[in-house]
Amino acid sequence: MFPSATSSSTAVKMNQQIGLVENPMISSFNFQTSLLPLSSSPYSVVGGGGGDLVPTHGDDDGHHFIRPSNNIDLWSPDRASKEVGAVQVNHGGMISSKNNGKPDSGLGVGSMSMRTMMKKKVKGARRKMREPRFCFKTMSEVDVLDDGYKWRKYGQKVVKNTQHPRSYYRCTQENCRVKKRIERLAEDPRMVITTYEGRHVHSPSHDEEDSQAPSKVSTLFW
DNA sequence: CGCCTTTGACCAGCGC
DNA sequence: GCGCTGGTCAAAGGCG
Numbered sequence: 001m002f003p004s005a006t007s008s009s010t011a012v013k014m015n016q017q018i019g020l021v022e023n024p025m026i027s028s029f030n031f032q033t034s035l036l037p038l039s040s041s042p043y044s045v046v047g048g049g050g051g052d053l054v055p056t057h058g059d060d061d062g063h064h065f066i067r068p069s070n071n072i073d074l075w076s077p078d079r080a081s082k083e084v085g086a087v088q089v090n091h092g093g094m095i096s097s098k099n100n101g102k103p104d105s106g107l108g109v110g111s112m113s114m115r116t117m118m119k120k121k122v123k124g125a126r127r128k129m130r131e132p133r134f135c136f137k138t139m140s141e142v143d144v145l146d147d148g149y150k151w152r153k154y155g156q157k158v159v160k161n162t163q164h165p166r167s168y169y170r171c172t173q174e175n176c177r178v179k180k181r182i183e184r185l186a187e188d189p190r191m192v193i194t195t196y197e198g199r200h201v202h203s204p205s206h207d208e209e210d211s212q213a214p215s216k217v218s219t220l221f222w
Numbered sequence: 223c224g225c226c227t228t229t230g231a232c233c234a235g236c237g238c
Numbered sequence: 239g240c241g242c243t244g245g246t247c248a249a250a251g252g253c254g
Binding site: 152 | 225226227228229
Binding site for chain 1: 242247248
């Protein structure tokens with residue numbers, strides 16, 4: 001079995017302020033890697049860095065592969081990625097894009113519980129109202145990256161064609177509906193794919209000071 | 223005792 | 239229409 005990982009305690013810190021990647025808009029995404037231990041870090045560089053935005057497909061579905069300068073790849077691993085919009089990546093790890101002035105469109109699926117929806121048989125309510133999401137890929141020994149938020153695991157599933165289960169986490173903060181999926185790449189088990197869905201309505205549960213000091217971004221990330 | 227993980231079951235979406 | 243698959247729920251158990 002996989003070691004259970006409490007993201008806020010056992011995982012290596014990778015503080016980041018999770019912004020919103022909406023369809024097709026993103027408010028901000030502020031990677032902050034200042035908490036990464038250097039010599040003992042289980043992370044290693046993915047991609048060449050440099051803040052390139054690389055569309056993986058030619059269409060306008062928003063299939064984008066982002067290569068932020070802190071060497072963490074943002075990408076869209078599955079068909080859900082079609083909801084990931086265009087992203088701007090600034091040097092220093094800042095990622096941002098236009099939001100069309102609608103910060104919360106697409107959010108707020110669930111004031112109703114899933115069971116309630118099931119019972120009421122609200123057709124299409126389960127998947128069609130997708131949260132905005134984005135993914136990034138890291139090379140890491142640990143599954144759960146500490147992004148400053150506190151997560152509770154609510155499910156695990158073995159997905160097809162992978163020997164590693166996918167874990168489902170939800171932000172423990174009340175009224176915060178952000179979720180994330182964590183899975184390891186089938187081709188390369190060292191690679192961890194983290195998919196965030198939704199937008200935090202609060203600050204990180206700890207290290208808030210650090211999260212507001214973007215100037216440190218990537219300075220400690222070799 | 224409260225919070226968390228585990229895990230089987232359930233359901234919707236999708237492809238055939 | 240049916241089967242497969244992914245995503246979620248919730249009960250049970252573990253841990254600090």
